[in-house]
Amino acid sequence: MPEVHYPEIRALNLFAGMQEAHFQALMRGAYVQNFPPQIDLISEGEPSDFLHVLISGSVDLFARWNGRETSLATVRPISSFILAATIRNSPYLMSARTLEKSRIILIPSQDVRGIFDVDGEFARAVVSELAQCYRSVVKSQKDLKLRTSLERLANYVLRQQKRAGGAASFDLDHEKRRLASVLGMTPENLSRAFKGLQPYGVTVEGARITIRDQPDLERFARPNPLIDDHAT
């Protein structure tokens, strides 16, 4: 792999603390690849041959069953994905496809498990990352089971606003089709849900959202750090 990428990878929490020799060993076996949009990277059920690190672009994690499909998460740079399968040497539970043109580092899972066994600092970093992933899915589970689709959308809008810098107007960063899937609804229903937020001062033009009455929306959405804060 070209050494240009070393510093930015090394800067990731996952790799920051590990021994230099181990990092070098991982990098030697790794390689970078560029993918166009809409390319299937991995399929659920396959053995987890590589740990993936997304350097640029974005990736959709999704799953299928019985002819249905749902989006579970979106990966944005710079972060790793499918770490749990790599560590457990188990088949992927989710499939992944690029959403945009993406640059991805592939690190052989075997190497990752090898270093994991000999580098305590790396093992600890993996723990921290996994714990975060785990907590993130639990939050998403609570979101799904405790809220109606309108409430999920309202809270998504508030989260996205914060991510986009906090201004009253901002852009969605999901295609609406996928957003619907992530939120556990159909595209038609998402369209209507956006209309359903109008009484709370939310307007939509294309991908642009404007929140006219922030307190009113928050009164309805009741955002909760134990569901909506991605940091904690």
Add this chain to the structure above:
Amino acid sequence: MPEVHYPEIRALNLFAGMQEAHFQALMRGAYVQNFPPQIDLISEGEPSDFLHVLISGSVDLFARWNGRETSLATVRPISSFILAATIRNSPYLMSARTLEKSRIILIPSQDVRGIFDVDGEFARAVVSELAQCYRSVVKSQKDLKLRTSLERLANYVLRQQKRAGGAASFDLDHEKRRLASVLGMTPENLSRAFKGLQPYGVTVEGARITIRDQPDLERFARPNPLIDDHAT
């Protein structure tokens, strides 16, 4: 803590590989407690002061939002719970209450984090455990988003059958009320869903389930290891 419990705790994957001195250190700070049924152990949002290890009984992990409540999982002996919050030193995302009379070991989170930082073997065990928890929630997420409630129940019945030994007749081990919540439906709907499985040869008398036509039920349920196998 009474030393009688040491061997069975030490036998847990989580503690099996760690250095004896570190194990002793953890145990010195820990204590066992007996709880009657229906006792709140922890509440979401609280700081994670203790790692819990369930020795006997059973514990419900649940969450609340805006006056609603949902069960997320059931803990059965012998396993730890709320490990992720302990490791990240973050507030609990779920609340926990005993379902039956339960015996629980409480290990101060601070001690766990301390040993975690100095014992690589323990850190690796924590990783393995967390990765499994993570994968388990992802499966549950797929179950919820990709299946109807009838399909979820059908697959639950098959999973429970396997857990109970594989015979055609077996007992539910959840109160139906809670099972409904775990499966993401109302108790009324669960009642009707059981009726809805009759055409596939499932009969219910109280907590006793009988599967009269296994292949037929499986044809409908379409169980999938990437959703229903708790081991992988």
Add this chain to the structure above:
DNA sequence: CGCTATGTTGATCCATATCAATAAGTGTGG
């Protein structure tokens, strides 16, 4: 500039929730 995928809107259907009443357990104290 037209083609194709995405998004919107309307009409309808279906799954599931809600509300209400009853039945069946389960536990408690007299």
Add this chain to the structure above:
DNA sequence: CCACACTTATTGATATGGATCAACATAGCG
């Protein structure tokens, strides 16, 4: 040990959220 209270489970009637189907609009994109 039984009667009462209380919780849980079932059943029925109805409401509603959300899905589906179909038509149309719109926006990217070659």
